[in-house]
Amino acid sequence: AQSVTQLDSHVSVSEGTPVLLRCNYSSSYSPSLFWYVQHPNKGLQLLLKYTSAATLVKGINGFEAEFKKSETSFHLTKPSAHMSDAAEYFCVAPQGSGAGSYQLTFGKGTKLSVIP
Amino acid sequence: NAGVTQTPKFQVLKTGQSMTLQCAQDMNHNSMYWYRQDPGMGLRLIYYSASEGTTDKGEVPNGYNVSRLNKREFSLRLESAAPSQTSVYFCASSEAGPSGTDTQYFGPGTRLTVL
Numbered sequence: 035a036q037s038v039t040q041l042d043s044h045v046s047v048s049e050g051t052p053v054l055l056r057c058n059y060s061s062s063y064s065p066s067l068f069w070y071v072q073h074p075n076k077g078l079q080l081l082l083k084y085t086s087a088a089t090l091v092k093g094i095n096g097f098e099a100e101f102k103k104s105e106t107s108f109h110l111t112k113p114s115a116h117m118s119d120a121a122e123y124f125c126v127a128p129q130g131s132g133a134g135s136y137q138l139t140f141g142k143g144t145k146l147s148v149i150p
Numbered sequence: 151n152a153g154v155t156q157t158p159k160f161q162v163l164k165t166g167q168s169m170t171l172q173c174a175q176d177m178n179h180n181s182m183y184w185y186r187q188d189p190g191m192g193l194r195l196i197y198y199s200a201s202e203g204t205t206d207k208g209e210v211p212n213g214y215n216v217s218r219l220n221k222r223e224f225s226l227r228l229e230s231a232a233p234s235q236t237s238v239y240f241c242a243s244s245e246a247g248p249s250g251t252d253t254q255y256f257g258p259g260t261r262l263t264v265l
Contacts, residue, residue, distance in 0.1 A: 043190070066251045077154075077240060077256035078193075085251045124192060128251075137208065138254065140192035 036061050036127040038108075040141035048149045053097075053112040055144045057125030060106065067108045068126040068138075069099055078124065084108060095119070120148045152176055154257035156241050162263045163231045171226040171260050173241030181244045182224035183208075183254065184216060186237040193240065199224055231264045238262070 041056040059065060069081040082093025089101045095118075099110045110123060125141040157172045175182065180201045185193040185208075195208030199218040213235060215227045224243075228235060239260045244252040 068253075075259075077258045078242075079256070080253050083251065083253065137195060137198065138193075140194070142190055142192045 036065055036129055036139055038067075038125045038127050038139060038141040040123075040125050040144050042144050043142065044145045044147070046147040046149060047115045049117055050114050053110070053115045053119065053146065055110040055123050055125075055146065057108045057110065057141060058106050059108060059125075059127055061127075066128050067099075067101065069093065069097070069108075069110050070124045070126055071121050072124065072143075073121045081110070081123070115146075115148050117148050117150065120146055122146070154241055154243055154255050156239075156257040156260050158260060159258065160261050162265065163228075164265050165232060167231050168227065168229050169231065169262075170228075171239055171241075171262075172223070173225065173257060174223045175241075175243040175255070176222065177243060177245075177255065178221070179243040179245050179255075180221070181252075182218065183242040183244075184214075184224070184226045185240045185242065186210065186235075187240060187259075188237050196226065196239075231262075233264045236262060236264045 037060045039058045067084045070078040071081050072078045081097050082091045084091045084101045092098045097112045101108050122143045122145045124143050127139050129137045154175045183198040184196040187193050194210050196214050197216040199205045202221045205216050217225045241257040242254040244254045
């Protein structure tokens with residue numbers, strides 16, 4: 035089964051500086067992968083998803099992620115952090131492929147703090 | 151178009167009490183899910199319903215039951231609440247294509263405390 039590891043539980047950046055949230059996945063095949071964001075006391079919202087069409091995926095609010103098969107990584111980046119980016123971010127993978135693959139495996143989350 | 155709605159938003163129970171969490175979606179999605187979120191654990195799947203009339207266990211089903219009432223509604227029941235079930239519960243839905251690339255849409259959550 036697919037699994038994901040978020041390498042940092044908490045990341046703190048200054049407003050206007052780049053954001054890097056790291057995610058590694060484990061699988062012998064190219065998976066689908068997602069990044070979701072959860073703002074305080076809110077539900078989860080899809081930021082972006084990789085479905086093997088292109089290795090560089092652009093999402094909402096200026097975020098993007100690059101799928102690197104050689105490194106089994108799917109890191110989330112943004113060139114310039116904004117105060118509104120403060121939230122928890124989850125790297126997510128479907129379990130397996132085909133029937134039943136809509137069951138998702140969530141990483142443990144990375145909490146992003148943005149310092150004014 | 152409200153998306154996924156959940157009721158109640160907050161609930162406090164005593165150990166042994168029962169309750170039902172309600173979820174509804176208006177996107178005509180086939181699949182619906184119940185997750186729990188605990189600090190440092192991410193989200194874990196409790197039960198899911200791939201289509202109307204079917205339900206299956208997820209990663210942490212013990213102590214819960216579900217009902218897919220119709221295509222729109224999917225409820226989660228705690229028959230005898232325990233303090234270990236204190237958590238934030240999220241309902242989600244998706245069109246559920248077979249490739250696993252479907253986006254899941256989440257409700258705002260129910261914050262449950264069991265004393």
